[in-house]
Amino acid sequence: MTARVELDTTDRVITVRLNAPPLNAFDTEMRRALAEAVTSIADDPDGHAVVLYGGPRCFAAGADVKQLAGFGFEEIVGWNRALQETFTRFAQLPVPVIAAITGYALGGGMELALAADFRVAATGAVLGLPEVQLGIMPGSGGTQRLARLVGPARAKELMMTGRRVPAGEAADLGIVDRIADDPYAAALEFARELAAGPRFAIQAVKEAVDRGLDSPLADGLALERSLIAGLFATGDRDVGMASFLRNGPGKATFGEPA
CATH class of the missing domain: 1.10.12 (Lyase 2-enoyl-coa Hydratase; Chain  A, domain 2)
Incomplete structure (x- = not known):
């Protein structure tokens, strides 16, 4: 594993720790590290649940805009397909996946969280898909997974405005399943409960x-x-x-x- 993503297994729970502070931005190196991580998890018979965590300050604030700004059509097609497929592989893991959200989960960060089965957020967390403010749109599962969670009209409103949603509203909308002072501890506790099951x-x-x-x-x-x-x-x-x-x-x- 590269330093951008760290894996730790305790009590049959695998923590996937994003490790590119301060914002855990998704550039090519991060995308490749996540792809390596999900491959390792899929091949691990001892992992019965997964927790996605970005650290105490920020889950992930989205793609590296500086890198995106240098892409043309040909570059973005392959790059985005690879990122979308990586997030989908997390969604398709045959074990429960829980996102522990602190700080910001924006753009690709929110899309990774949406690929989880459950989301636990800090009281001060903020979520959103603000890609429209860059003249683009969510491209790593956001248009599909958000609409399935909140319905098409509400999903369109959130993506067309690009507004940021505080954790309390996200819970009311059904985007977030639980709010906790320490979302990582809460996610680990829930993951251990699930990992101990059949x-x-x-x-x-x-x-x-x-x-x-x-x-x-x-x-x-x-x-x-x-x-x-x-x-x-x-x-x-x-x-x-x-x-x-x-x-x-x-x-x-x-x-x-x-």
Whole structure:
């Protein structure tokens, strides 16, 4: 891993720490470091949850505008595709991903946070997609993921004005799931809770919801049937049901024999 992104694993939770202060701007080096990180995580059987964190002062304030200003059409097509695909790979990880947001999550920073399954923000955090103020638009998933969270009209308003949204309003809109004085500690606590659960069942829930959102209802229901049937072949199913029958609900310790 390069110094721009650091990985740390504790209690089956992998922290992805952006490390390019003061703003964790997305330039080519940062994008490549994130791509390396998500590849490493996807290949790690011991990681059961992921926390995205930019440090105590700033999550990520977006792309390096100085670098963007030097791009023409040919350069931006390949560069943006690579960044978009990197964020999508985080979204497609088969484990829960939680963004711990401090300071600013703007432009590409907010788009990375939107690729997570959950967002925990500091009380003073500010989010936004201000690309329109540069004469461009969000290009790393923002137009699609934000609209799915808040609906098309509200998403258009936020992106067409480029206004910055404080954490409280972001929570009211459903962009942020939790607000905490220490979002990293809160995200870690939630991630540990999820990481201690039945890995394949949690993976199946994520797949059913994410794929089902973009499918006709009948296709989503078919996917749900297939996934639940597959879970009956897992050891976690054996552990969970044996524990319930022996000790009642909520007593199972997954990852151990039934």
